[in-house]
Amino acid sequence: MKHLFVMDPLERIQVGGDSTYVTMRECTDRGFEVAMCTPDRLFSHDGEARATVTPVRTTADAPYFHTGTPHESALEAFDVVWMRKDPPFDMTYIFSTYLLDMAGTKVVNHPAGLKLFNEKLWVQARWPQFQPETLITNDIKRIRTFVEDAGGRIVLKPWDGNGGRGVLVTEKGDANLSSMIELLTREGRDYLIAQRYLPGVMHGDKRVLLFAGEVVGAMARVPVATDHRANMHVGARVHRCELTERDREICAAIGPALREHGQLFVGIDLIDGHLTEINVTSPTGIQEINRLYGLKLQADLVDAVIAHTGGHA
Numbered sequence: 001m002k003h004l005f006v007m008d009p010l011e012r013i014q015v016g017g018d019s020t021y022v023t024m025r026e027c028t029d030r031g032f033e034v035a036m037c038t039p040d041r042l043f044s045h046d047g048e049a050r051a052t053v054t055p056v057r058t059t060a061d062a063p064y065f066h067t068g069t070p071h072e073s074a075l076e077a078f079d080v081v082w083m084r085k086d087p088p089f090d091m092t093y094i095f096s097t098y099l100l101d102m103a104g105t106k107v108v109n110h111p112a113g114l115k116l117f118n119e120k121l122w123v124q125a126r127w128p129q130f131q132p133e134t135l136i137t138n139d140i141k142r143i144r145t146f147v148e149d150a151g152g153r154i155v156l157k158p159w160d161g162n163g164g165r166g167v168l169v170t171e172k173g174d175a176n177l178s179s180m181i182e183l184l185t186r187e188g189r190d191y192l193i194a195q196r197y198l199p200g201v202m203h204g205d206k207r208v209l210l211f212a213g214e215v216v217g218a219m220a221r222v223p224v225a226t227d228h229r230a231n232m233h234v235g236a237r238v239h240r241c242e243l244t245e246r247d248r249e250i251c252a253a254i255g256p257a258l259r260e261h262g263q264l265f266v267g268i269d270l271i272d273g274h275l276t277e278i279n280v281t282s283p284t285g286i287q288e289i290n291r292l293y294g295l296k297l298q299a300d301l302v303d304a305v306i307a308h309t310g311g312h313a
């Protein structure tokens with residue numbers, strides 16, 4: 001088989017925690033031909049999506065990535081194209097999904113879904129019953145009123161954020177409130193998410209991985225005492241965790257939609273029995289969950305994706 005990974009430059013990959021790295025290694029270990037390119041190497045000529053790709057063999061030991069000579073190829077020449085570019089989710093990212101629409105082969109995750117489903121808004125649009133009370137607006141006054149009426153703490157976050165960037169906790173009477181809203185909305189030009197604060201987050205923001213809509217593993221990210229955010233990026237610690245009945249209900253409700261839309265590698269975030277995010281662009285967590293439970297999830301992922309390409313391995 002031939003697998004192409006559309007991703008960030010190899011020198012930026014943190015091999016100790018990166019899910020793409022172990023997936024590439026799994027493909028190499030299975031004897032697949034593996035290549036990579038950054039999104040800016042994608043192009044289209046007369047309706048054919050093509051790219052300048054670099055062959056790469058991935059190993060467990062340094063230097064981890066062994067690259068060959070870059071060459072041009074049609075995307076159709078690959079059995080699977082993995083879209084694993086990390087955020088920002090900006091116009092450049094979205095544009096690359098249009099080129100991937102023309103790939104003529106299996107793309108993981110399906111590029112139509114990548115532009116259709118926003119990681120923080122899909123919950124609001126489809127499963128509002130699973131999220132904490134949430135307001136999405138650019139109206140400064142509306143946000144102020146929401147916070148003042150809430151009778152408790154509120155989280156403010158950018159609609160397009162990741163890794164905990166710009167996520168603030170506030171409440172009625174906060175003398176910084178107006179200033180915070182002005183900063184986050186850039187005086188009302190940008191949309192903002194205001195959401196009821198879930199105190200249970202102190203026991204962990206659960207990351208659940210779903211492959212082809214099925215739960216394959218979970219971990220709890222527990223914030224450190226000096227930061228309210230439970231992102232690994234800002235030092236949160238990871239632990240094993242059980243999924244509650246409510247957690248399982250949420251996974252069972254969204255799993256079929258993920259599969260139906262070709263979102264085969266997804267990481268959802270659950271705080272205190274509420275769904276806050278459906279990460280489809282470049283979810284991570286494989287290495288952490290592997291270490292906590294002695295698993296090799298990248299093998300299950302590659303199996304799941306191959307099963308969805310028509311099955312030839």
Ligand SMILES: Nc1ncnc2c1ncn2[C@@H]1O[C@H](COP(=O)(O)OP(=O)(O)O)[C@@H](O)[C@H]1O
Nearest residue numbers: 161162163164165167196197198201205229230
């Ligand atoms: N409703 C909430 N209640 C409590 N904490 C929250 C809430 N929303 C976000 N957080 C905190 O902020 C962190 C980042 O928020 P999240 O919505 O996951 O955005 P990001 O994409 O930046 O990870 C979470 O891990 C959690 O610690």
Ligand SMILES: [Mg+2]
Nearest residue numbers: 163164269277
């Ligand atoms: Mg998150």
